[in-house]
Amino acid sequence: VQEHRDYLASSKKLEELRSQRRKQEFLEAVEEEVGRRLKALVEGNPTLIATLEKVAIKDAEPFSSAINFLESFHGADGLLGSLFGKEE
Incomplete structure (x- = not known):
């Protein structure tokens, strides 16, 4: 496991994966908030x-x-x- 982690870190793959995860978390937060506001608006x-x-x-x-x-x-x-x- 550590060897794989070291590979990810040395190849910048770990940083890329974390960046993608943060982007996905952001988009999910936006989607959730837009959905909440839309529901309140149109109910x-x-x-x-x-x-x-x-x-x-x-x-x-x-x-x-x-x-x-x-x-x-x-x-x-x-x-x-x-x-x-x-x-x-």
């Missing part, structure tokens, strides 16, 4: 509620419905602005 959204009902009874397809819902948010007051605006 009471009447358009989303109606879309969810349509998906539940198979009147709408989940993936395209999600894309259409997300595309309905545009501009400064759109989804990203709402997600990353000042929290109260």
